[in-house]
Amino acid sequence: MKHHHSSGKYRLLKRVIMMCLSLILVCSMSISAFAVNRIGRAENETTQSVQMTDNQKGEAAAIRQKSSEAQIKTKQENTKKSDSESKTKDNSEEQKKDSKDADNKGAKENSTEKDAKEDSEKNISKEEKSTKEEKNTEKKSEETTDATEATTTAAKEITTEAAEKKTEAVTEKTPEGKDSKEATSEEKAEEETQAEDDKNKEIAVTSISGSMEVQVGERIELTGTSSNYGYSHSWSSSNEKIATVTGNGSTAVVKGVAVGTVTITHTYYSRWSSSKQTETYQVKVTRFADNYSGKAAIYYLANPAGDPWTNDTGAWAPSQETSNTLANINTSGATWENGYVDNTVYENKNIKSNVASYITSWPDGSTGSTWTVKKGDSSTESYFTFILNSIWDSYKSSVAADLGISADQLDKSNITEITLTPRKISRANGGDYPYHIDCALSIKSTKVFTAKFWVKEPGDSEYAQVDAKNYLTGSSIARTTKATIGSTKTVDGVTYALDGWYPENAKGGAYGSTKIADNRWNYTPSDAELADGTVNFYAHYSPTTTSIKLKKLVTGSMGDKQKKFHFTISIKKEDENVTFKVDNTSKTGSATVDLANDEESTLTEIPVGADVSITEEDYSGSRYTTSYVIDNGNSAPERVANISNIQAKNDVSAHEIVFTNNKEAIPDTGITLDSLPFIALLALSIAGGIFFLFCRYKKRFV
Incomplete structure (x- = not known):
């Protein structure tokens, strides 16, 4: 009896637990369904809002365009009407009567145009009010456009007809033998109208004429707005290192200086409005070409x-x-x-x-x-x-x-x-x-030969004669004093030393492979060198230093392009610290620079043969991946760039080292803090369901 009582309590407890689990399951599923439904509605509302905004923008733009077209057409008809009335102002009494009739028609025309304009404005207003209903708006807009075009066309036909009748009336009512005063009046009116047209035409001239291309050293002439309608002319060039301009009133002469493109600007004041006018013209300067x-x-x-x-x-x-x-x-x-x-x-x-x-x-x-x-x-x-x-x-x-x-x-x-x-x-x-x-x-x-000394300056492609002297055959040649071997010159941050002297090659040109040692002066020429009667010696400037352009790039969706990245520079030659410059500031042995995205620092006066090391600070803790490229070579995934025994480039331009730091965003797993509670509830619901089924299964087989 006692066992039966305990079993009853157990079954009651199990039923309570099952009911709780069932309640949790139902609540969890309801909450999950509600959350999913709410998120879906929010997304739909956002999409509809974006679409509605785009549609409203499109409809508003269309309405503004149609309104502008209607106003332009109305303005054109008013202009035609005004021109037609002005041509018949001074006619005879009978012409005035006809003109009055025509004016009445013009009044009707104005009324029609006014009605059309009001209709157009009303239709536009209706369209603006109905922008939220897309289909109705499009339909009304099309109907309004058709009505406006029909009204404008009718008004245009009325205006044309009235103008033609006015012209016919003038022709019919003015016989060939008409009094000279009337003819003079007509001619005066026509002259005034023509003068006004010419005035407007001249004021509208705002373009420069002339050739758009000039060769270096050559000249072209440009013509701006007519001097009859302008004063206080001035001309300017956007870059006088490419082209210069010399003005003379409304004309100017442009001279090419260097290859490139410039903008020529002409400024003057209008005699009609006293306002300042400006017009521009692009001129391309090309290399001088002579094809003789x-x-x-x-x-x-x-x-x-x-x-x-x-x-x-x-x-x-x-x-x-x-x-x-x-x-x-x-x-x-x-x-x-x-x-x-x-x-x-x-x-x-x-x-x-x-x-x-x-x-x-x-x-x-x-x-x-x-x-x-x-x-x-x-x-x-x-x-x-x-x-x-x-x-x-x-x-x-x-x-x-x-x-x-x-x-x-x-x-x-x-x-x-x-x-x-x-x-x-x-x-x-x-x-x-x-x-x-x-x-x-x-x-x-x-009996005689000639010795010549030639030097090639930094950046030059040809040798220039610096000294020459005639000698009796059999004499030795003294080294010239007009050029000193070892003398230096610095050009664009690169230092050069005069290297030589070298003998002529087999063809008498520059130059042989072996430098003439100091102990060989005075120099005794060979028979081969004397073969043409002239012995040549050559020296050229070789760079003793070189330069490096250090550049920083930041890439990736999370790269901070405002951040400064720290670099340490070390330059030594034969394990000794050497002096160089960082952006024109002298440094010895080492230096530091900080660069943000697309910034550069230039290292100059680096001795040829030195060992260069440039190290960027470690930013891997901030999830940046660092790499560098030297002179457009292969990318190296390192923070340290080394150049051993650095040499000057053939064109003595700067070497280039580009460090790139890349940082990308963490991949999106699709799980956010907003969705995590709902996922947990869903998991709990599933667990409750499994436990419920397990208990039912156990009860059946117990």
Whole structure:
């Protein structure tokens, strides 16, 4: 009996537990369903709100456009009506009567237009009020547009008809024999109307005319608004390093300075409104191009030790504008430089780079970078004789002065060969042949030779002669004092040292592979070097320092582009600290910089051969991934960039090191704090359901 009583209590307790679990299950499922339904409604409301806002914006834009079109059309009809009335103002009494009838029609027209305008405004107002009902709004808008267009078309036809009838009335009521006063009145009215039209037409001119392209060194003329309708003209260029402009009233001359594009601005005041007017014009400046193909006269130095860049006309032979020794040239693609004659600058005067490449043939039909004429050579002897005779007097006196001998000791018979080396081509000269080829001179003699020293400056592509002297055959050559080996120059943050001297190569050009040691001066030339009568020596400036451009980039959806990132720089050579500059501030051994996204720091005067190390601080704790690239090479996923034994680039431009920090957002798992409680309730509901089924199953089999 006692056991039965305990069993009853157990069953009662189990039933209570089951009822609680069932209640929890039902509540949980209800709450989950409510939450899902609420989220869905919120999303739908948001989507509908966005769509409704977009629709309202589109409808409002359409209404504004239609309203603007209706106002423009109404304004055009009013203008036509006003013009028509002004042309018949001074006619005869009978014409006035007809004009009155026409005016009545014009009044009707105005009434019609006014009604149309009011209808249009009412329709527009209705459309604005009904923007929330999309389908009804579209339908009403279309009907309103059709009605407005129909009304405007009818008004336009009425206006046209009235104007035509006015014109016919004037023609019919004005006989050929009409009094001269009436004719004068008509002509006066027409003249006033025409003058007003011309005035409006001139005021409307706001564009500059002229060529839109000019070559470097050349000029073009631009014309702005007519000076009859403007005053106080001024002209300006957006960049005078590319093009300059010189104004003269409403016209101006633009001169190209460097390749690029500029905006030319013309400002003036209108005589009609006294208001300031401004008009602009873009001009493109292109490289000067001269595509001459034809004959060019040959000139040469009278003294082989002379300066091939001299502007002294007395240093050249034959005398000015008398040469009939002609070569063929083609200047297509050449780079022209300014020239100086008697301290006057001439634009695009000379070709100084790769001169021989623009000479297509020499006077004897031969080709090559130089032209050699020889005594006893049937093909060139006549040229040899002419050239020697044209330089002989100047040659004798200069050589005698260099050697300290009497000019009588020199004889033409000692000369066996003359070589011309082109140094520049010039244009726009006088005489029958405005193109000249100016050549340096090498004379092969049994008694004399010439030594020349050449230097290439930093950034130059050609060597320039710095010294030359004539020597007796068998003499040794003294090193020039007009250029000092080891001297330095700094250009654009790069320091250069004069490196040399190097002997000429097998063709007499720059240069041999072995530098001439100090102990070899005075220098004794070889027979090969004396073969053409001239011995050449070359020196050039080599960079002793280089530079680095350090740049920072920040990428990724979570990258902070305002944040400053810290860098440490270390530069040593042979394990010794060296001096360099960071943004023009001198540092020794090491330095630090802070850079944000797209910022740069420039390191200059870094000794060639130094070891460079640049380290970015570790930002991995802030979830940044760091990498770097050197001179557009491969990306390295590191924080430390090293360049061992750094050398100057061929174009002496700065090396570039770009550090990139990337930070992305944490991937979205789809679980947020807002949805987590509902998921927990759902899980609890599922657990309760499983427990309920388990108890039912257990009861059945107990």
